[in-house]
Amino acid sequence: MVAELSGRTGHGARGGHRGRTRWWRAAGAVAAGALPCLAFPAPALWxxxxxxxxPWMLLLRTAPTGRRAAWEGWLGGAGFIVAVHHWLLPSLHVFLIPVAALLGLLWIPWALLVRELLGGAPAPGRAAAALVLVPAGWLLSELVRSWQGLGGPWGLLGASQWQVPAALRLASVGGVWLVSLLVVAVNCAVVLAVAAPGARRVAVAAVAGGAVLTGAVWLWLPRPAPAGGLRVAVVQPGPMEGADSADQRFAAQERLTADLEGTRPDLVVWGESSVGADLAARPDLSRRLAELAARVGAPLLVNVDARRSDRPGIYKSSVLVGPQGPTGDRYDKMRLVPFGEYVPARSVLGWATSVGKAAGEDRMRGAGPVIMNLPDGVRIGPLVCFETAFPDMSRHLAGEGAGVLVAQSSTSTFQHSWAPAQHASLAALRAAETGRPVVHATLTGVSAVFGPSGERIGGALPTSASTAAVYEVPLARGTTPFVRFGNWPGAASVAALALYCAVRGARAVRVAGSAPEPSAPPARTARG
Incomplete structure (x- = not known):
């Protein structure tokens, strides 16, 4: 009796210990998944x-079962999404949690790869495979969530390197995707060096090879060839409050633009939603904009956020206005912010409008990208706000002949968060990827300009500043490998993972086929 009770007590103690361990591991997975957010602006610990x-990978490699690794991969992925998008909480409130839980599922395959390839004491061959497949598995999660229907490519790990010249050079070869692969590969090498002494040589060789490759790209890849310059004025009116904020904003931008007289800009850019009425329905606003263009001697690129008079629905549109009025060049925003500008499956998720600040009415999408021509022959490719997160959009515009990419943005809803700095940093990557300068103009900051190699031009306009600034924007000619070949790192990663799955599947079939047949059970003797 005593022995039986002692056994039960020991079993209960062990069960309690296992339970505590599981909870500590789960909490650790969430915290470890959130840690990379500090590499992004505003902390910018690149x-x-x-x-x-x-830390996350060390946890996953010691998971006792595949189910546990999947669970901790899911929790870590959800933690990453919440941490990188925490500034959405005032708008989405608790709705951010189910969104993070959904997107966190994308890290389960990566977590299983980490456990399988980095667990135990990997031999050199398995360690080498890990350095290829673990980064590919991470990139797969980035590729899937970059689909607009799942929120778009915000918080890609490679985007944290927006101010590192060597990383920007790599981005010109394979986009932000190649930078993400490199960053994850370095993390993988560190794990091998720390937790798998037998694989340290492979880890050191991988890091050295990556450094040599980066150096070769730096030396071999030609820099964008200079092709003149463009004087661009960015008008940032600053925060506006009250029922008549749209009118106040227009008046402030009008005053700041008029102050540019004599500075001889080639283009004046206003931010997103800088005009709150359809210009066709408000000829008075068109006339005032035309007068401004004549006064400063340059066309204005404004952004109209209004219900159109010539078709149903609300559009966000980049409109070029010259001294004679709107030139006819117009771009309607194509990729809208989920919940911010439309509610996916509104019939099912429409209740989100009562929980947070989701769009009460869906905005309409544009039909396609547009290239606009300035009077001096320079061609510009407009993007609106969220669209700067999509590498394929800027790549398409550069491929179609845009000499300057112009992003009109507004993050005023998230004014005192990390969002403005994170958003502005994306322009550096788009510039490096395309070899074209990017002008990022906002209503309330951060406004910034980046040259063809992703380098910052002049000073950024901080949040809350109400001012106009003129930038000497260097133009460039030539085509980057990323514009020419697109997202080849993504295609290569998918191919590597598919090959790995095929080899594993074939090996499993071969093992199952060579297994001995189970022996027949002994015959049972009937008893009378």
């Missing part, structure tokens, strides 16, 4: 990205 995944 160097942290190269080791930020190590």
């Amino acid at each position: 160097w942290l990205a190269y080791v930020a995944l190590v």
